[in-house]
Amino acid sequence: MRTVPYFLVVAVLVNVFTSRGFANREEASASPAALAGAEARSGDWSVSQIAELVRPSLVKITQEGREGPYGIGSGFVISAEGLIATNRHVIGEGRRIRVETSDGRKHEVSEVVASDSRLDLAILRVGTKGLKPLELGDSDKATQGQAIVAMGNPMGMTYSVVEGVISEPQREIEGQPMLQVAVPIEQGNSGGPLLDRRGRVLGLLTLKSALSENLGFAMPVNALRLLQARPNPIPMERWLTIGVLNSRFWKTLMGAQWSQRAGVVNVSQTGSGFGGRALCLWHEELPQDVFEASVVVRLQEESGAAGLAFCADGQDRHYGFYPTGGKMRLTRFDGPDVFSWKILKEQDSSAYHPGDWNTLRVRVQGERLQCFVNETLIFDLEDGGLRGGRAGLCKFRTTEAGFKKFKVGLDLAEKSPSNEDTDRLGKFLEIALGAQTEREKEGVISELSRNPETSRRLLEERRRSLERDAGRLKELGVEVHRRAVREQLVAELGLAGGKSDLLKCALLLSKHDNPELDVESYERGFAQMVQELRGQPEFGAGTGVAVRRLSRYLFEENGFHGSRSDYGSRSNSYVNEVLDDREGLPITLSVVYLELARQLGIKGVEGIPLPGRFMVGFRESGEEEFSFLDVYDGGKELTLEQAAALVSEDGVISKKARMPAADRDIILRMIRNLLGPLLESRSPTREALPYLDLVLELDPEASRERVSRAMLRERAGDRPGARSDVGCLLEHLPEVGREGQREMLEQWLERLTR
Incomplete structure (x- = not known):
């Protein structure tokens, strides 16, 4: 369709x-x-x-x-x-x-x-x-x-x-x-x-x-x-022929939507086979002894799976060679469901180009199977489970994909040009990249067009190489930036005597995700807010009077408020955007409130890390119980009992949760607000790693985040990094009472060491 x-x-x-x-x-x-x-x-x-x-x-x-x-x-x-x-x-x-x-x-x-x-x-x-x-x-x-x-x-x-x-x-x-x-x-x-x-x-x-x-x-x-x-x-x-595959050449099995346009076979919709499997088989029977099959395929999303099917019996049995989730996989399908399927090989390959057209080729010779991606040998093994049948196309899940240039033959390997031709065309390519005038460019194009296939291949290889280099440079730039911000943040929070600047720390966290953020300009803007309030008589009349004046300034006069309709937006965790939009989460609004109170010299004002709702606490002296300000609700004043009823089903808040939070703990909570949705998704991604690095830099004993980082590092192919994290977990695990955890960690470490 x-x-x-x-x-x-x-x-x-x-x-x-x-x-x-x-x-x-x-x-x-x-x-x-x-x-x-x-x-x-x-x-x-x-x-x-x-x-x-x-x-x-x-x-x-x-x-x-x-x-x-x-x-x-x-x-x-x-x-x-x-x-x-x-x-x-x-x-x-x-x-x-x-x-x-x-x-x-x-x-x-x-x-x-x-x-x-x-x-x-x-x-x-x-x-x-x-x-x-x-x-x-x-x-x-x-x-x-x-x-x-x-x-x-x-x-x-x-x-x-x-x-x-x-x-x-x-x-x-x-x-x-x-x-x-x-x-x-x-x-x-x-x-x-x-x-x-x-x-x-x-x-x-x-x-x-x-x-x-x-x-x-x-x-x-x-x-x-x-x-x-x-x-x-x-x-x-005529309508019934639009986009329809020619049934003389193709036979489709297990549903899905197969169509053909301009020489490209397209597939969409879920197949009726287990796991959304569907097949589209070429009409010719395969030889029993030696043959090759190839196709050029492109997936709309790399989370999908689609590629070559071969030795298919016309029902449930066949081999499949296809990309899935960024990896190449060879599977033998011996029946209708996963219990009769066997993954023969699976691995990452730099030869595969995500989001682009890729040539898949298989060679079957006796018991031997060879699988190639863009003429790079990926798998070479022996498996004689299936032979004969037909070759064609396969797809799984909800994958949308395009296929072109499907072939079956005895030798389909792309013939490499001579070194002499490659060198000659490579020189013209360099001239083309440096061409300053249309005349220079036209002369180069004329030379390259004499050998169009080789020229096109060289151009594609250069394009991919430049794109890879550009991608790596971009990633490197982000890593350098985040490392520098991380070091600044750690240094600021490590100042002796707890003299860290909470606003600056929160702005550095925002800058971690937004390299263009100008921290100094926001600090200047904040200083103007302080100057606006400094010298007003309420700030010398005791803590209660001062916080009520500060609450009026923020929530009534300047419209700061809790985010209601867009609570899950990441903007609510970036204090610069909270200052811009005057809308945020309880903890980011609390950061603004606390830093204003500090710079105005209001004593007895602290951040209180209540479960699920960060609040500001205030008291006239150190012996008194805190009263609470719900900054998410316009600075509403609450007693301990009222705050407990708001955040706890049983109306009880532990003594630890009522203790003032250190700046380091406030920043950690803000980081975890950004990290949580990434870890709670179905498949946590590399996007979570910078936040895990940040948490562990500030709190090396955060075991939950260390486990998460080890898992993501292993998934990303960073086995040394994963081994380091698992080793650290083992090193700090208590000797007594954690035998089951120790055994699991040791098994994990053994697997990472193989």
Whole structure:
């Protein structure tokens, strides 16, 4: 199927209405006489009246896949001569389409009269005459708050109806004006009509908001009028060949969506085999003794898996050689599920170019299997489990991939040019890179074009080499920057007598992630805030009076507040952005408050690390209990009991949690706020490593972070680094009471040492 436009992916395709908020047809009946009477009495009809009027014009559209019905959508009649309007994505690409009218009759589509992928609209023709068309309204006259009714086929429950309003008549989505509607929309109703309260079509329901289940979008009906005025008819016999693989050469197994364009075989959607497996096999039988197969493949996402299949028996058994997760893998599939699959080899390879076209080649000779990536030998082993059968393409999971230049033969190795040709063309390449004028460039191009294949290969190799070097330089620059910031932060927090500058430390943490941040400018801006307050009488009248003045200054006069709607944003952890936006987390707002109090000389103000909600504590003398300021809630003053009720289910806070936090612990908590989401994701990435380095630099005994770093280092191929972390964990593990942990760590270290 053709790729759906980007804005449909972002906003999720609509195909049906949810049952919630719907009135089924049986619950909404009205006779034609009643409709006429209602029209005479009022300009607007009831929902049940509209349902009665519109239902005969609604259709259910089924897209036929290789294994039966593939997708269901909606549409409606726009001409008694058999014209049906729907969304373009409902009919797919090169698929047989069936239309079912409300009386249960099924109709073959004879022609795609007009279609436009940008507008996501299509007009179909069926052979049946005398259908009841809907009246088309004028979407340019739609108004905000206008009452509307939408109808469709929710989850196979045909012909349901829901009412709502137009919330915005001119909402631009990816450059296309659409009607934004407040109705609950779900999968299954794409192409259904959006109607005014007189039963006239204002638009076609097209997509659902990714943010709210009661918000959707419809393509204005005036866009349908334009499409109807410029038909581009395609008979079904031709439609069914668009993008379809030639069945004389290819046989597909286990579903997925296979198509061909400009010599590239594309695959999308999940296969029906275990793990989303699907095959596309070439028609020729393979020799039993010696053969090679090759293909050039590109994955849309490197987390996917797709490549060569060979020695396939036409059912569940075959070999697969393919990239997955950045590694190359050779697997023997001996049956339908993972219990009958065996990974023969797997490893990283610098010969594989992520995100680019890569040539995969396998050579089978007797018991020997050789696998190449871009003519670099990756695997060389003996396995005689499968022979004969056919070769072709394989894919797994939800992978989208493209394949080209598939070949089967006795020797498919790319013939290397002579050293003399390579040297000669290499010199011209260097001249081309330094060419100053079009004439110089033209002369070089003329020379290179005499041997186009070799020239192109050399150009590709140079491009990749430069891109790798640029990537490495970028990574090196980031590492140098972060190392310098880390050393500054450690030095600042290590100042004798606890004299560190908390604001500077927090700004350095922000600079760790943003090299362009100007720490000094924020320090100057903060100093102006201090100067604004310095000398005011409240700051000499005791701690209670001073903190109340400071709270008014921050939360009432300057609008600092807790982030409510965007709590998970990383911006809330960067104190520079908190100062810019005056919005943050409890701990970053506390940093601003604490540093202001320090620079104004307010005594008895401390950061209190309550579980789940950092607060500011204040007291007049060291013997008193702290009172608390909830800076996340506008500096609200709380007693110990009130604070405990807010952060603890049992209303109890441990004595340790009520103790003032050192600057080092405040910064560690801020780092962990940034680190946590990365470690809690399904597959923690290298992005977490700089934060783990930072935590362990400040707290070498942080065992949880050390375990996490060891795991990520091992995953990234840094076995020496992983060994160092595991060794450190073993060294600091107590001798008694941790025997089970010690055994696991020793086994881990042994594996890393092999």
